[in-house]
Amino acid sequence: MDLLLPSPPTPLQELHDQLFEKAAVRLFVKRDDLIHPEVSGNKWRKLKYVLQDVLACKKDTVLTFGGAYSNHLYALAAAGKELGLKTIGVVRGEKPAQESATLQFCRQKGMRLHFVSREEYRLRDSAEYLSALESRFGSPYIIPEGGTTTLALPGVAELVAEVEVQLPTSPVYYGVAAGTGGTTAGLLSAGANVVAFSALKGGDFLKADIMDLTRETAKTGTLDLQTGYHFGGYAKYNAELLDFIVDFKTRFGIQLEQLYTGKMFYGLFDMIGKGHFPEGSTIVAVHTGGLQGLLRN
Known part of the structure; x- marks a missing residue:
């Protein structure tokens, strides 16, 4: 794939589970892990x-x-x-x-x-x-x-435009892992309501960074920054998270990694189970790729 040409829209995959049925929400995964074999997500x-x-x-x-x-x-x-x-x-x-x-x-x-x-x-x-x-x-x-620069925002915003074509109704929330906050800022710049999961310990500082990036954008969605699912900090994880990643792949056929996407989906599932999202909500979780992180083991 030519890196300088538009990518074909990545798949949008719905997950089915009793957890979502009980909470009366729909959860989709934007499969940006499939966007390019090496320059992923x-x-x-x-x-x-x-x-x-x-x-x-x-x-x-x-x-x-x-x-x-x-x-x-x-x-x-x-x-x-x-x-x-x-x-x-x-x-x-x-x-x-x-x-x-x-x-x-x-x-x-x-x-x-x-x-x-x-x-x-x-x-x-x-x-x-x-x-x-x-x-x-x-x-x-x-x-x-x-x-993470202002030039990163329009590329990420294109993801929201893709999803709006793929879904008959716009999602209420987007879920995404946050490292430097650039992807979150890009989603917000497209007017999306974003639940961002910091992969860093003490990630509260990200809110100011993200808001600074979106300061000059035409529209900005709402940000819910979650800082309690970092599992000890960047590159930190435990057996519970690794078990979740293995179970996730078994149930849904989607590989996650322990640095970003595993933490994001773990947090999202936990929040759904606790009734954080109103009934009838549609959530799109962005799979940001980065599966080479699995190689660190």
Whole structure:
């Protein structure tokens, strides 16, 4: 698939379970995990217009940021290879003795990895630090962590337009996992009501970040930010979550991972069971892909 062309609409799959019948809600899964074999889910949508801007600016090198299991680094490395762009990943933390499968994939796709201390990584949004990186690496096009910029919003908003064609009536809520908040902001910019599940411990700060991204959009839906389903923080999980992921695949034939989508669906099921959503609600849960996260085991 050409990364710079519109993607065909991804499937919308309804899940059937006694839990939903009892709560009198309908739950659909937007299968964005099927959008591209390597640049999956929300990363494809967030990078679409950013990559067009890279080429319009006639840049041949892209630099971005992420951790050892970053879906964003993985996706950008694959996209860069496909588009003939050089890629540089500034990686949080000192170089490990054994690199994660995600970082190994990035190297295979030609990404240059630059490891920095966690203290230095915190400077990633500093104008002075970004200027120093530009000088060091020959003025690359710099994309923030997670690909979260205002250019990411229209690509994500297209998902809402697809769903409105696929469903006879608009969904009341969208459910989505949140890392940097860019996907949530994109859904909100299309007027969607979003229940976002932070994968980070102490993710309350995301609300201000998300609202800042949508400040200049024509319309904004409502945000319900859930911060209690992080299972200990980013890249943290337990046996209960892993059992849920296995059971989910057995029952519905859909693979999740433990960094983002597993936590989101676990939280969504828990909220449905507790009667959080009014009877008659239609919910669309966005499968944001990132299944390479399973490789970390």
